[in-house]
Amino acid sequence: MEITSHTLDFALHRAELVLALDVTERLRDRRRLEESEQRFREIFNSMNDAVFIHDAESGRILQVNQRTLDLYGIREEEALAADFDHFSRGEEGFSVREAGEWLRKAREEGPQLFEWRSRAATGHVIWAEVNLRYVQLGDKSRILAVVRDISRPQGAEFSAREREIGLELACLLAVALHQHHLQDEVVQHSSELERRVVERTTQLQAANEELEAFTYSVGHDLRSPLRAVDGFSRMLEEDHADSLDAEACRLLGVIRDSTRQMDRLINDLLTLSRVSRIELRREWVDMGALVREVYPEVCAHETEDACALELAELPSVWGDRGLLRQVWLNLLGNAVKFSRHSAVKRVEVTGEVLDGVCRYSVRDQGAGFDPACGHKLFGVFQRLHAAHENEGSGVGLALVQRIVRRHGGQVLAEGAPERGACFHFQLSEQEEKS
Amino acid sequence: MSTQNLEILLVEDDPRDAELTLRALRKHNIANEVRVLQDGVQALDFLFGRGPFAAAERVRPRLILLDLKLPKVDGLEVLRAIKADANLRTVPVVMLTSSREERDLLESYRLGMNSYIVKPVDFEQFMESVRQVGLYWLLLNQAPGENREG
Missing domain, CATH: 3.30.565.10 (Histidine kinase-like ATPase, C-terminal domain)
Structure with missing residues (x-):
């Protein structure tokens, strides 16, 4: 009960007005509210995700939960006083300007889910999944930011799906590495091949030059004695015709026929080798x-x-x-x-x-x-x-x-x-x- | 320099080829005065009055038959020296060789040789080649500095 008393002047008499109000309902309501707030605060603070409540208009941080303080390694006053700069990396794609843009989209286009690279007080990088949602709380516009740390702490267990993805990624990487290796090998082989071609070409050129020298000397050196055989047998025939009988002349004829045949042979061989060497x-x-x-x-x-x-x-x-x-x-x-x-x-x-x-x-x-x-x-x-x-x-x-x-x-x-x-x-x- | 009666200088290292050449020249009454030398050094000494020929009177042949492949200094070198000399340049030089080799042929022409003859193996053809060469360069052709009548 809530009891109030009032002193009144009532017909020249002081009167005491005592009002007794049954406030059971009111008290119950307040307790319920307090309980509710307590429950909210507990839940709010025991959440595994960092939660920011922003003013939808200014973007100012109005409230953060315990996880936020833990994750970013800051105190509550610091969090409430901080601006976007404090949580963004300031690099391409993760700057204050982009953070403002995400807020605008959440306000104008509906809930936004994206990944964000942010920075803890200690300086280490946090990969976060951010869920932005525009809400109307009474007559106030707010933006709720639920931030989940998706950077993997050391020794953390991976889910089956993550392992699967990891495996796939590893396979892709292995293939890429292998391909790179193969490419290296191809490059290496082709330079080796090139080196060999040069080597063989040089050898071939040397062999060709040798062959050329050989055919030259065949042409020159074989023909000289052959010319002598032919010439001197003819001289014998001319100068000593008187002392040679028919058989002797026949023998000389065979000699001369043979030299002619050999001459033809040498000429043909020289022509053959020349055909391979000359320019068309x-x-x-x-x-x-x-x-x-x-x-x-x-x-x-x-x-x-x-x-x-x-x-x-x-x-x-x-x-x-x-x-x-x-x-x-x-x-x-x-x-x-x-x-x-x-x-x-x-x-x-x-x-x-x-x-x-x-x-x-x-x-x-x-x-x-x-x-x-x-x-x-x-x-x-x-x-x-x-x-x-x-x-x-x-x-x-x-x-x-x-x-x-x-x-x-x-x-x-x-x-x-x-x-x-x-x-x-x-x-x-x-x-x-x- | 005197222009003695030397008609042909034959530079030939193969004595058999030299004998065949001389036989052909004599048979056709082309030249009586023929000097035979065996290698390139001898040829250069003789033509430029050096070494064993330093004391002798220098002689300017009317025709030089030069084998391409010679010991010591080869025929192309001798040809180069002849064509580089103001006095000898006008002496006709006929290159004799056993085989037709494109490189030698081109080089000989470049150096200013006057004829290039591949010595035939066949005796009759050989005789005929020498006859024609001698006939052309000694009897038909008019070289500068020669005062021949008829």
Whole structure:
């Protein structure tokens, strides 16, 4: 009960007015309020998250809980007096300006959830998850900031999900590291490769120079004694004809034939080695004209009726005229040579252009060859026919192949014994861009 | 310097080639006065009056047949010296070689040689080559400083 007394003048008499009010309800209400406030304060302070209550307009901090003081290592007065600067890192994305922006968004756009890098009094960095919510408390606008520390204290346990994420991250990192390592290796290998290429090129150049010196001395040194053999046997013949009988002259003839053959061989070998070494001098070559020019030369040594030449129209080609002449000389020469004993003495030369590639063919009806031995045709000193008079040195087709290859083309042969042979060679119509 | 009757200086280290060359020259009555030297040093001494030839009167041949590959000092060096000398520069020099080598050919032309002959292995061809060379450079060609009639 709440009892109040009042002294009154009542009809000239002092009167005492005593009022007795039942305030049970009021007291109960107040106690309830106090209890509620106490409960709120306990909850507020025992929360594991730091809570700030801001004035929505000014952003000023009105109240903080115990966790805030613990987390940031400050006292309550300090917290209430502090401005944003105190809790932000001041770096890009976490400055006072951005903090103000988050508050504005919470006020105008609704609750905001974001991560924030803030700073404790001790200076260490706190990674926090911040939940901002605009609330109306009576007639007051407030912003509640619930801040959860998500930086991981040492020795803290990780959840299964976190471990999973961690594992995944570790895998990604491992892959990235591995890739980096591989990349390093690739770089290392390619420089190693480059070094080896340089080394091999140098070796190759040395070998080439050696070969060049060798062919030079073969050409020079072998020819000198050969010239002497030929010359001196001829001198013997000339100066001592009287004392030489027919058999002696025959023997001298064999000697001279042999030197001529060896001379041809040496020349062909030198040509072969030269073809590999010289620079191609390319120009537009009229192949038809070249065949017409070469063919009489090829037939000049033929004693019997010459082969008939059937020449179709041939495409011109971008190549080394001198070398291509050698190709025709050898291919036409072979065709004529191997047709000597055949019934049909005819050499057909045809050509066509397909997709920028010129293909030329030389076909005869002569002795042909066994396709099983076809691969031997282009080897140096390979012969598929017994050596006889005027037989070549065995270098001709090797020379043809080398010249065609130097032009970036290829040679093919078709044939059957006594059914003739056909040689094709292909060249790019235009110079290949390299 | 006297212009004695030396018609050809042949610088050739292979005595067999030298013999064949001399035979060809005589057979075709191209030259009677031929001097044969065996290497590049001898050739330079002879042409520039040095060493064993210091005391002798210097001789200016009408034609020099020079083998490319010579002992001691090679044919290209001898050619270089001849073409660098104001007095000898106008003497025709024919390079003789056993094989056609592009580098040598180019270098010889660069140095101002007058002909480049690959000595044939075949005897008849060899005779013919020497005959033509001698005929051309000694009989047909007019070199400066020569006062030949007919």
